[in-house]
Amino acid sequence: MAPSNNPLKLLTWLKSTNETIDDSKVMLPYLHAARWIPAAVSPFMNELRPGIGEGDLVNFRLFSAFCPEIEQALKAFDDSTDLLKLFSEKISAAANSARADDTSSCRKATADYIFASAESRILEKKSERGWNNAYTARALCPLKYLSEFDDNQELFMAKVRMGTIKIKASQWPSFLYPRDAQYDPDNIDAGLFEGEIFLQFLRNIYTGPTSAVDGVRWAGKPSKAEIHGMDRVFGRCVAYAAVQAYFSLSAIEQWMSSPREGYFDLNDFFSNCVDLFEVDPEDPWVEHTLDSLTRELPSLKRGYKKKRKSDALSISSDESDADEVNAIYAQREARRKARRLGHVQNKSTLSGAKEDQLLVLVKL
Incomplete structure (x- = not known):
């Protein structure tokens, strides 16, 4: 039976064969999604399960949005603690590897980004x-x-x-x-x-x-x-x-x-x-x-x-x-109030214009 990104089949396949969880055919969909975690969710997301904090829950929701199979996979692993631990470690390793690749690339290019073209120091x-x-x-x-x-x-x-x-x-x-x-x-x-x-x-x-x-x-x-x-x-x-x-x-x-x-x-x-x-x-x-x-x-x-x-x-x-x-948030609120005030003033101006038109019609 060919491996699949269906989490239940993943668990069954792992148990029915003596393959390790490293097998790319089995893990590929999950590892692919995991490499997107630092760049799309958080470079500080260390826990695969939703934690007790709001930040943990938000991170997990974002991850499951582009890897919907992950929630079923975690449920399927509930009775297999060792496999769950290994699976989670591989997900974390893939995410950390992707983050490290970006760090290395950015580090090497830093001098090019901050120095003028005439500068040669690295x-x-x-x-x-x-x-x-x-x-x-x-x-x-x-x-x-x-x-x-x-x-x-x-x-x-x-x-x-x-x-x-x-x-x-x-x-x-x-x-x-x-x-x-x-x-x-x-x-x-x-x-x-x-x-x-x-x-x-x-x-x-x-x-x-x-x-x-x-x-x-x-x-x-x-x-x-x-x-x-x-x-x-x-x-x-x-x-x-x-x-x-x-x-x-x-x-x-x-x-x-x-x-x-x-x-x-x-x-x-x-x-x-x-x-x-x-x-x-x-x-x-x-x-x-x-x-x-x-x-x-x-x-x-x-x-x-x-x-x-x-x-x-x-x-x-x-x-x-x-x-x-917080200063930025306060400034945004002030801009919102200004926009609302402008809207009210515009309505008042329009209302006044209509009243003037009515007075003209009455005089006529």
Whole structure:
């Protein structure tokens, strides 16, 4: 009997033959889906089962959306603890391998993305990056502090290394913004995730390294986006690219369960990025940003389809890491109130115009 992606047949086949769970014919559909977990769900999803937290449940729901067989598979394995453990380990290994491949690709290309074409220096050692190098430090510096950084780069970097200046995951790094962006405390999300450096990392991951610099793809093999049927940029892939970019620019040597550099925790950073898109998915900034980024990815341009608003996942926000994150939410609420007020005023104006017309008719 040929192996199938039907989970019940998978379990039966494993028991009836003495094959290991590594057999690619049996595991292929699951491993294929697992490799999409970091880029489409979370690079920090370690548990295959839905956990007790809301974040765990959301991650599992997203995974099962593109691998619907997984829920049946887990139920089928309930009476086979050893097989379930091995199966889960293989899923996690595939996901971690995909994340590591992206990390390696981004790390190798970092120098090309941050240096001008005239520069030839290559940041081979991770210890030379982060707040130990003026180029990477400037990219990691929150936009709100960039003027202070440029006034005295060495002093600013030293203060960050000593912890005198605390850079946190709630402050948006300048590499996420265009090079000429100016910090606007009243409109913090203007230009966010539209930076040239960030776009190169985003393309590297989803449409391949050859497309990263100029957005023109010439590789023969299908890209990650094409392999997994991605036709539009969504919030979690933006967050994943931001995390991979930060990790590549930083001096963090190894990817751990929650990698951090100083006070900047990448797990928190990922959550903050995701929340900007998922907490309030109907905010005009969300649609504008995702539309703009979709047009920047070459293999998505051809089959671009606008995502329906009803497809957006809405989750609650964790406010434990406030600062610029909550400031953006407050600014969005203010914009909504302004739009509502404008709508009421327009209705009032129209009503007044109708009354004037009636008075004219009465006089006639």
